[in-house]
Amino acid sequence: MEEKQIQRAHRLTVTDRRGGTITGVKDVLSFDEQEILLETERGRLTVKGKELHVSRLTLEAGEVDIDGRVDSLVYSEAGHSQKGASVLARIFR
Numbered sequence: 001m002e003e004k005q006i007q008r009a010h011r012l013t014v015t016d017r018r019g020g021t022i023t024g025v026k027d028v029l030s031f032d033e034q035e036i037l038l039e040t041e042r043g044r045l046t047v048k049g050k051e052l053h054v055s056r057l058t059l060e061a062g063e064v065d066i067d068g069r070v071d072s073l074v075y076s077e078a079g080h081s082q083k084g085a086s087v088l089a090r091i092f093r
Helices: 087-091
Strands: 011-014 019-023 025-031 035-040 043-058 063-076
Touching: 011 063, 025 043, 025 063
Parallel strands: none
Antiparallel strands: 011 019, 019 063, 025 035, 035 043, 043 063
16 A cells, blocks of 8 residues: 655744744754754755754654754755765766
8 A cells, every 4th residue: 555645834934033933844854053954845954054953843743943043044955965065066966
């Protein structure tokens, strides 16, 4: 029997660049104080900033709350992580 994946709505709310809420999250791939890497329903999301923290994580509901200074939000397609990729690989992609 084939199992169907249910897509959740993806929403991103940032308040005063000091944190926010992200829904439609499938997985938290990594996080530290400078970067949070999430797999969402709409692709991979990289949140960069300072003093970043995952304050609430509910993967069953697909929700993540973050705190800290948000400097950038970047989406990329799943499976196309550039973390650790060489400069030449990124240039000629």
